[in-house]
Amino acid sequence: MNTLIGLLAVVLIFIIVFQLAKASDLMGILKGEKEGENTEGANKTQGLLLMIFMIVGLIGVVVGWLIYEPQLLQGGWSFVPASMHGVEINSSFWITTVVCGIVFFITQAILFWFAYKYRGREGHKAQHFSHDNKLEIIWTVIPAIVLTVLVARGIETWYDITSEAPEGARIVEVTAQQFNWTVRYPGADAVLGQREFELISGENALGINWGDVKSQDDLMPSEIVLEKGVPVLFKLGAKDVLHSFYLTHFMVKMDCVPGIPTQFWMTPTVSTQEMRDHRNNQEFDYELACAELCGRAHWNMRYVVKVLEPAEYKSWVASQTPFYENVKASLAPPADAIPAGADSTVTVPVEGDTTKPSIGEKESDTNVISSL
Amino acid sequence: MAELHNPAIEVHHDDHAHAHDHHGHDDHGHHELNFIEKYIFSQDHKVIGKQFLILGMAWAIVGGLFSIFFRLQLAWPDESFPILEWFLGGWAEGGKLSADFYYALVTMHGTILVFFVLTAGLSGTFSNFLIPLQIGARDMASPAMNMGSFWFFVLSSIVMFVSLVIQTGPAAGGWTAYPPLSALPQASQGSGLGMDLWLISIALFIISVALGGLNYVTTIINMRTKGMDFFRMPLTIWAFFFTAIIGLLSFPVLFGAAILLEFDRLLGTSFFLSDIYVAGEALHHSGGSPILFQHLFWFLGHPEVYIIILPAMGIVSEVMAVHSRKPIFGYKAMVFSILGITILSFIVWAHHMFVTGLNPFVASIFVLFTLLIAVPSAIKVFNWITTLWRGSIRLNPAMLFAIGFVSLFISGGLTGIYLGNATLDIQLHDTYFVVAHFHIVMGLAAFYGMFAGIYHWFPKMFGRYLNSTLGYIHFYVTLVGSYAIFWPMHYIGMSGVPRRYFDFTVFNQFNQYADLNKFITVAAIVVFFVNLLFVINFFYSIFKGRKVTVQNPWGATTLEWTAPINPGHGNWEGDIPAVYRWPYDYSINGRDFIPQTEKLGPNESEDHDIGSDTPKPTEKVPGENLH
Ligand code: HEM
Ligand SMILES: [Cu+2]
Ligand SMILES: [Cu+2]
Numbered sequence: 001m002n003t004l005i006g007l008l009a010v011v012l013i014f015i016i017v018f019q020l021a022k023a024s025d026l027m028g029i030l031k032g033e034k035e036g037e038n039t040e041g042a043n044k045t046q047g048l049l050l051m052i053f054m055i056v057g058l059i060g061v062v063v064g065w066l067i068y069e070p071q072l073l074q075g076g077w078s079f080v081p082a083s084m085h086g087v088e089i090n091s092s093f094w095i096t097t098v099v100c101g102i103v104f105f106i107t108q109a110i111l112f113w114f115a116y117k118y119r120g121r122e123g124h125k126a127q128h129f130s131h132d133n134k135l136e137i138i139w140t141v142i143p144a145i146v147l148t149v150l151v152a153r154g155i156e157t158w159y160d161i162t163s164e165a166p167e168g169a170r171i172v173e174v175t176a177q178q179f180n181w182t183v184r185y186p187g188a189d190a191v192l193g194q195r196e197f198e199l200i201s202g203e204n205a206l207g208i209n210w211g212d213v214k215s216q217d218d219l220m221p222s223e224i225v226l227e228k229g230v231p232v233l234f235k236l237g238a239k240d241v242l243h244s245f246y247l248t249h250f251m252v253k254m255d256c257v258p259g260i261p262t263q264f265w266m267t268p269t270v271s272t273q274e275m276r277d278h279r280n281n282q283e284f285d286y287e288l289a290c291a292e293l294c295g296r297a298h299w300n301m302r303y304v305v306k307v308l309e310p311a312e313y314k315s316w317v318a319s320q321t322p323f324y325e326n327v328k329a330s331l332a333p334p335a336d337a338i339p340a341g342a343d344s345t346v347t348v349p350v351e352g353d354t355t356k357p358s359i360g361e362k363e364s365d366t367n368v369i370s371s372l
Numbered sequence: 373m374a375e376l377h378n379p380a381i382e383v384h385h386d387d388h389a390h391a392h393d394h395h396g397h398d399d400h401g402h403h404e405l406n407f408i409e410k411y412i413f414s415q416d417h418k419v420i421g422k423q424f425l426i427l428g429m430a431w432a433i434v435g436g437l438f439s440i441f442f443r444l445q446l447a448w449p450d451e452s453f454p455i456l457e458w459f460l461g462g463w464a465e466g467g468k469l470s471a472d473f474y475y476a477l478v479t480m481h482g483t484i485l486v487f488f489v490l491t492a493g494l495s496g497t498f499s500n501f502l503i504p505l506q507i508g509a510r511d512m513a514s515p516a517m518n519m520g521s522f523w524f525f526v527l528s529s530i531v532m533f534v535s536l537v538i539q540t541g542p543a544a545g546g547w548t549a550y551p552p553l554s555a556l557p558q559a560s561q562g563s564g565l566g567m568d569l570w571l572i573s574i575a576l577f578i579i580s581v582a583l584g585g586l587n588y589v590t591t592i593i594n595m596r597t598k599g600m601d602f603f604r605m606p607l608t609i610w611a612f613f614f615t616a617i618i619g620l621l622s623f624p625v626l627f628g629a630a631i632l633l634e635f636d637r638l639l640g641t642s643f644f645l646s647d648i649y650v651a652g653e654a655l656h657h658s659g660g661s662p663i664l665f666q667h668l669f670w671f672l673g674h675p676e677v678y679i680i681i682l683p684a685m686g687i688v689s690e691v692m693a694v695h696s697r698k699p700i701f702g703y704k705a706m707v708f709s710i711l712g713i714t715i716l717s718f719i720v721w722a723h724h725m726f727v728t729g730l731n732p733f734v735a736s737i738f739v740l741f742t743l744l745i746a747v748p749s750a751i752k753v754f755n756w757i758t759t760l761w762r763g764s765i766r767l768n769p770a771m772l773f774a775i776g777f778v779s780l781f782i783s784g785g786l787t788g789i790y791l792g793n794a795t796l797d798i799q800l801h802d803t804y805f806v807v808a809h810f811h812i813v814m815g816l817a818a819f820y821g822m823f824a825g826i827y828h829w830f831p832k833m834f835g836r837y838l839n840s841t842l843g844y845i846h847f848y849v850t851l852v853g854s855y856a857i858f859w860p861m862h863y864i865g866m867s868g869v870p871r872r873y874f875d876f877t878v879f880n881q882f883n884q885y886a887d888l889n890k891f892i893t894v895a896a897i898v899v900f901f902v903n904l905l906f907v908i909n910f911f912y913s914i915f916k917g918r919k920v921t922v923q924n925p926w927g928a929t930t931l932e933w934t935a936p937i938n939p940g941h942g943n944w945e946g947d948i949p950a951v952y953r954w955p956y957d958y959s960i961n962g963r964d965f966i967p968q969t970e971k972l973g974p975n976e977s978e979d980h981d982i983g984s985d986t987p988k989p990t991e992k993v994p995g996e997n998l999h
Contacts, residue, residue, distance in 0.1 A: 003455045010901060017905065018912075021841035028840075029918065035837075036925030038766045046767035049848060050775065057855060068863035071884065092795050100786040107753065107782050114760035115775050118696070119767055126697040126764040126959040135758070136705050136751070143750040147743045147789070154743075154793035155736045161795065162732035178559060178650070200649045207649075240650035241553040242662060244727065244802065248868035248881055251799045255728045257662055258552055259646025262729035287879050291802040291870045293546045295553060295560045296471040299873040 040122050047116035054112035058105060080278060082286065082307070083250040084267040085161045090251075092157055099146060165265035169231035172224060175206055176236070176243035176256040179297040181288065182206055183224055187217030187322055192235070200239070203327075210324060210331060220323040224288060224305040226268045227313035233265040244292035247305060249275070255292055271307045413523075415515035416941040420522050421501030422833060425826070427529065428493020429907060435484035436900050438477045440893075445469045447886075447893035449875050463541065471874045472561050475544040478872060479562065480536065482547030483570070487577055488532070490680040490818045492525050495619075496580075498683055498825050499588045499612040501833065505932035506606050508597025508949060510942045513590040517583050524580035528573045535569035543570035546872065548673065551644040551665050555636045558651040568637070571630045578627045585616035585623075592616075597931070599951035603707075604968065606930050606955040607700060610707050611686025614714045615679050621718070622675035629668035636660070663728055670721035677814050678717045681781075682710060684821020685752065688774045691824045692756060694928045695771035696763030697964065699956030702755040709748035716745040726794040727801050735794050742792035749785050753778060764959070766926075769843030770827035776851050777820040783855075784813025787862065802872070805865025811858050823847075826910070831925055835938040836917030842909040846902055853899035860888045929967045930955050953978055 033039055038046075081087050118126075173184040173192055182205055186192045193208055193215020200207035208215050226232050236245050238256035245264070246253045254264040276284045286305040290298055308316055414420060441460070444453055445468075452467030463473035500518065504511050512518045535542040544562025545554040549570065557564040592613045596605070605613075632643040636657070644665045645657035693700040700706060722730060722738040730738075756778045765771065787809040790796045800806060823846075830838050865871075869882045876882040876889075924933035931951070935943050949969040957966040961976065972978060 003458075014901075014905060014908065017845065018842070018908065021839050021845065021909075024841040025839050025918065035918075035920070035922055036831075036927065038768055043765070043767045046772065046844070047765075050767070050772070053848070053851060061859070064860065064863060068867070072863065072866040089795055089799055092793065093790070093799070096790050096793065096796065100789055104782065104786055107757065108779060111757050111760070111775065111778055111782070114757060114763075115765060115767065118760055118763045118765050120697075120764045124764050127762040128699060128958065128960045129701065129758075129762060130699040130956065131702045131704070136702050136755075139754045140747060140751055144747050147746055150789065150793060151740055151743045154795045155739055157795040158736055158739065159732060161798070162735075197647045197649070197654065200654055202652055240648055241556065241559050242550055246802075246870065248799075253727045253798050253801055257729065258648050259658070260661060260663060260729065283880070285880070287881055289870060289879060289882070293475070293550070293553065293872045296475060296544075296874075298475075299471075299875050300878050302878050 038120060040120065043119040043121065047119040050112045051116045054108060058108065080270055080275075081249075081251060082268055082270040082275065083252070084269055085157075086249075086251040086266075086269075088157045088160065092154060095153070096150060099150065165233040165263075166231050169233040169265055170227065171233050171235060172226075173235045173237070174224070174245055174256070175239060176245065176290065176294070176301075177205075177239040178241065178295050179290075179301050181301065181303045183221060183303075184208075184323075185219040185221065185320075186214075187219055189214055189217055193218050205239075210327065216324040217322045218324070219317075219320045221320060224303065225313065225316050226305065226307045228268055228271045228307050228309055230310075230313075231265055231267045233263060236262045236264065241294050242292045243290045243294045243301070246289045246291035247286065248289065249286050253291055268307045271309055273309075275307075413519060415511070415519050417500045417504050417512050417515065417518060418833070418939065418941075418943075420518055421497050421499075423522050424492055424496030424500060424525070427525065428489050428497065429910070431484050431488040431529065432493065433904070433907065435481050435489060436903065438481040438484070440897055440900055441469065442474055442477045442481070443893040443896050445474055445874065446876075447890040449877060472544060473541060474874045475546075475560075475872070476541045476562050476566070479544050479546055479549075480532075480542050483532070483543070483574075485815065486547055486676065486680070487574070488525075488529065490815070490822075491581065491676070492577070494818060494822050495612070495615055495679060495683045496522070496525065496584060497822075498608070498687060498829075499584065499616065501829065502608055502932065503588055503591055503612055504595070505832070505935060505939075505943060506609055506930050507592060507595065507600050508931050508944075508951065509591060509595035510944075510948065512587045513595060514587055518587050521580045521584035521587065524576050524583065528576035528580060531569050531573040531576060535566045535573070538565055538569070540564040540566055542566040548666075548669055549633070550669070551633055551636065551662050552648055552650075555633060555645055556648070556650055556655075557637075558653070568634070571634050575627060575630050578623045578630075581619050581623050585619045588612055588616035589620065597948045597951055603704070604951055604954045606686075607689040607703070607706055607710075608683075608686040610710055611682045611689075614710050615682045618675045618682070618714055618717060619679050622672045622679075625668055626672035629665055629672075632668075633665065663725070666725050666728060667721070670724045671718075673724065674721040675717045677810070678713055680814055680818045681821075682713070684777060684818045684825075685710070687821045687825040687828075688756065688777045689759075690930070691770050691774040691828045692759050693956055693958065694828070694926050695766040695768065695774070696759055697766070697927075697958045698759055698763045699958055700755065701758040701761075702751070703954070703956060705751055706755055709751045712748040713745060716741055716748070720745060720792075723792055723794075723797070726797045739792060739794050743789065746785065746789055746792070749781075749788075753782055753785070768827070769838070769840055769847055770824050772844070772847045772851075773820045773824035773827060776847065777817050777824060780812050780817040780820060780854075783859075784809055784811075784817060788813065799868070800865060802870055803865040804861040804869050804871055807871050808858050808861035808865055811861075812854075816854050816858065823850075823906075828926070829932075830910075830913070830917075831920045832932055832935075834914050834917070835920050836913055837920065838913045838917060839909050842905060846906045846909070849902040850899055853895045853902065856895035857892050857899065860892055864888060924967075927965050929957055929965050931968060934967065934969055 028039075081090050171186050171190070171192060175182045175184070184192060184206065191214045194212040195207045196209055197207055199209060208218070210216065234245060234252070234254070236254055236256045238258045240258060242258070243256040244253060245256055250266055250268060252264055252266055254262050256262065270278070272284070272286060275286070276282050286307065288301075288303040288305050290301040410416075411419060414423075441456060444456065453464075454467045456464035456469060457467045460469075460473065463470055463476075469477070500512070503509070532542075540561045542562060543549065543554065543566045544560055545567070549567070553559050554563055554567050592605075592609060632641070635641040636643050636645055640656070642657040642660035644662050645655070645660040648655040648657055689700050689706060720738060720742045722735065723742040726735055726738075787805065791800055791806060791809055827838060827843055830836070864885050867884075869876065869885065873882070876885070920937050923937055926933070931949060934949050936945060951968045952971045953966065953968055955968050958964070960966060961973070
């Protein structure tokens, strides 16, 4: 019913506007407006409207900025990037913003101001001005220089970020699938055990070769836990379709590609607790999200990431049991002892997936999993 | 009529033309075309142009409506909208969009707008309509092929439309159709029959683009009238020329990619697939690379964005010059920057792939080229602004949209500088920042160019004017509305919110923008309706608009305004006019404008910006000795 009333209202408005517009055009014709020409009055009205748009618009941009600045890059000027390279990205971002911001304000202002100032008026003639080599060279060279600086800086930072991971970086393997993540740590020997595609099954989600001793101390926790200040190398992969490993606060993004391993390393610098205090929000957690469209529940791949102080990290590691312990007993018969989070067989009815789980309960095991 | 060179072209006087025709009525032997020959299977480039426009408009309404549907979901994820169920039936049971169909809508919105509206509707319309009229030709080099180009577009449209109504729904893997998602029916409903239809439709569309493009290029090279040197062509023609070249070189790559993808789907090949375990089953594919598809896709995809924007740039340049009563500033610089953009557009594609695991060194090369492309873009902006300087600007709807275009191109071009920097792209890739960037610089800007063109050439197309009051309303509401939609997306994207999310409430970090999302949706609805108003104005004015009674209402220099008010097939009734000067002699020698057809005066030299001051007769014009 409401819809009907709404549609009727729209139709009515259309008719009214349309009739008024017809009358208005007719008036112009009766007043002797020359075909194809604008009257001085019309030009003036339009020029003024453009100026108003420009001024209000530019103010709006500034006001919007002031309102949302605290949230930009998850924290605006005062942002404490949660990773070492994040600081570099952050400063590139602000440099670019200053440069582009200046260009934006100047060019928009001039554009609309010219439109107003040089609007057609009686007795006013345009000036034939077809080119000016000097001017054109100036505005080719200046952008070229500015861009060269930005490129040089950008590429330098890019090489820093994409360089080899430092010796001794912790390894965390993350495997994406519709629609969750499986995480594996190398355990005490610091080497991940072998995986084989052929071994993948409902029970062995990653296709781990349990015969390989290196895999027998590997951990498969249900959160990503990192140690503050220690470089970590994420080894990324996907089982079914593309996904993207996206850690907003750490400024990490790297696609997970079936059949092709990718990686990204970084050093977390702000612990979860520090970030909670900084933001005055004790509920805060770092979140891992998927950034590459991977199907119907792409938006629902939340996974918690924790950064701990070194001491806390040690006790966390100590509290973990290698995943092998869970499957050892049942290696021959099908396992049913796989803990949530490492398992891709937990199924939630697909049709209901538009009803999202409420915030508290959406750790990995409630993620919607395809059962087509 | 005996010496007619091109049998497909018959000089044909439109009924309306007689009333206002100053050139006398030399009616001799031609047969009247029946309705179908004239309006449906027409070979007249003008009719084909209008057909592209109208089919493009129909698609724009569909694509626009889809965006309203999914914006409702983003703004009010917990509400239900009976109207959705009314439109979409089972896809929105109880008035709530399903996640599957959300992605289908997003995918179709992108595909429709990028290919059907902004490629076919823009380049198809104006290249067809303007090339022969502005270079002084009776029609395209091959009118039959040209007609074929339109009908392949129709076929492609039909296939895509069918995919909208089938049981499993249309493709849902995004307009970029990345495999493996798009290759595996097990991974998504949309990757079933819908994806096959998507690929077939795109393949048909590419044939349409190729037929059209070959024609545009051949026509421009071979069929310019006497005196129409390359550097006497209006910037519109330059833009259409390079657009067609880009299309011819890049679309076939997508064609190849589409076929390989279909092989993977149908025949079990492994071009793009490897080591896949999906829906509890390990697939046999091995050795393929999903990344390869991205390379192929963006080898088209990036040039495609210039296929969309170059015609708009050409139109805006022409409209700005005419309504500022000034030459376009830096004509040659404009031509060479189009050329520069054309060349560079082929070597920047991997900037869409910075975080796919691309080799960092290779990526840095792409950073360099990508930021390089900003230089010719900047030159164009400065030249447009300078064109306004000391003009005598006629602020009519066409001109307003041209100014709006420049404003949007600045806004969206600047965000390209963020994204082209691989360092920043780590954070910004696949967030709303990218959505803001390309909607402003490509989506909106190209639409504004299209509107500028429609308002400007409507009198030439239909012999009537659009209602200009409605035009002003259309412009301001669209201008304010479109910035209101897309500007806030920068803030959302800078805060890290990813694109293509059905629902933000699952993540604490993305769930802070409920108000902004409502604001955006409301703005989108308003803009949608005001553009419906434009469509009404368009069709109403075709039949009832104010009649054009003067041949050259805008006082423009270019050739299309020397043709009769309602030109028939063949465009000019007498000989094709010859050209003696460049197209931008405005406000010169004490005169408001001098048409291209006027000989240089004894003491006059051609404007030196265009280099050749000795007008030399060029190629023979086919069909010239028609009468
Ligand atoms: C000033 C020059 C420009 C630069 C440096 C630039 C750079 C970029 C970059 C690096 C991306 C990838 C962003 C990402 O996915 O992370 C991008 C996306 C895009 N750009 Fe631009 N751009 C420029 C101008 C344009 C123009 C003129 C158009 C169209 C007319 C355009 C259309 C697009 C589109 C459609 C996408 C997104 C496609 C998608 O992911 O769906 N850009 N741009
Ligand atoms: Cu995803
Ligand atoms: Cu691109």
